[in-house]
Amino acid sequence: MKLLIQQQLLQLLQLLLLLQYSCAQDFHSNVRIAGCSASDREDMYGLDGEVAFYADFDKGHEVNTVPEFADPVDCPGCYDAAVNNQDVCQTSLQNARKAMKDMPLEFDPPGAPLLYPRDHLKPSHHNTLVCQASGFYPAPVRFYWTKDGQNVSLSASVSQPYPQKDLTFTQFSRLDITPEEGQVYSCALDHPGLKGETRSRIWTVEFQKPSLAPSVFCAVGLTLGLVGVAVGTFFLVKGRKCC
Numbered sequence: 001m002k003l004l005i006q007q008q009l010l011q012l013l014q015l016l017l018l019l020q021y022s023c024a025q026d027f028h029s030n031v032r033i034a035g036c037s038a039s040d041r042e043d044m045y046g047l048d049g050e051v052a053f054y055a056d057f058d059k060g061h062e063v064n065t066v067p068e069f070a071d072p073v074d075c076p077g078c079y080d081a082a083v084n085n086q087d088v089c090q091t092s093l094q095n096a097r098k099a100m101k102d103m104p105l106e107f108d109p110p111g112a113p114l115l116y117p118r119d120h121l122k123p124s125h126h127n128t129l130v131c132q133a134s135g136f137y138p139a140p141v142r143f144y145w146t147k148d149g150q151n152v153s154l155s156a157s158v159s160q161p162y163p164q165k166d167l168t169f170t171q172f173s174r175l176d177i178t179p180e181e182g183q184v185y186s187c188a189l190d191h192p193g194l195k196g197e198t199r200s201r202i203w204t205v206e207f208q209k210p211s212l213a214p215s216v217f218c219a220v221g222l223t224l225g226l227v228g229v230a231v232g233t234f235f236l237v238k239g240r241k242c243c
Contacts, residue, residue: 031163034082036089040140043082044160051160055082108168109193110136115186115201121179123207129177131156131187131201134170142190143173144198148183179205 028048035042044054053064053075062079110133118128133141139161145153152175159172173187188200 107193
């Protein structure tokens with residue numbers, strides 16, 4: 001079953017067509033991506049390395065990811081345009097397949113993922129565990145999560161693949177957690193460039209324990225102070241006797 005899924009994923013990525021438009025002005029840059037394959041579709045707009053909005057083809061609407069305080073820009077008709085772009089993409093994809101005779105793609109596998117909590121850890125306080133995959137081509141990469149050995153991938157969210165200047169992609173997956181001491185989480189990546197292997201990272205919940213250093217330093221300081229007083233008193237008494 002796993003081999004079949006990997007073969008389907010390989011076929012999917014071999015058919016990926018990526019149309020990218022980017023521009024830079026002053027200190028800002030934006031990117032627009034419309035991509036399609038036999039089973040995957042993507043249409044997104046990014047600004048300064050962040051996804052601003054994207055088309056959710058499963059739910060049938062445009063998703064604006066810019067927070068309200070940043071004065072997000074509405075885009076009426078963007079989702080309909082994204083759907084139309086997919087028709088154009090599929091036509092271009094079929095033409096490209098014929099012209100290239102389904103020539104195999106070159107794959108760049110992702111490196112080991114980064115796995116870290118979004119916020120400072122506190123026992124029983126809600127947090128989010130972030131898994132970052134970078135340096136892979138083509139998109140997407142697949143994320144697999146476990147908690148204490150149990151598969152929790154369905155509870156995780158996955159971001160849109162974002163292109164980098166070297167033409168590879170970065171992608172994130174997030175898992176909401178309520179950390180307890182000793183819990184073990186893992187995030188594994190699957191990509192055709194890995195040739196059936198996976199790259200993973202393990203993260204264990206460990207809360208910082210109160211340090212003994214301040215108490216030790218205080219005790220040492222107090223001891224040295226008492227020694228200093230004793231030595232000073234000794235010399236003071238000896239001095240008076242000499243007189």
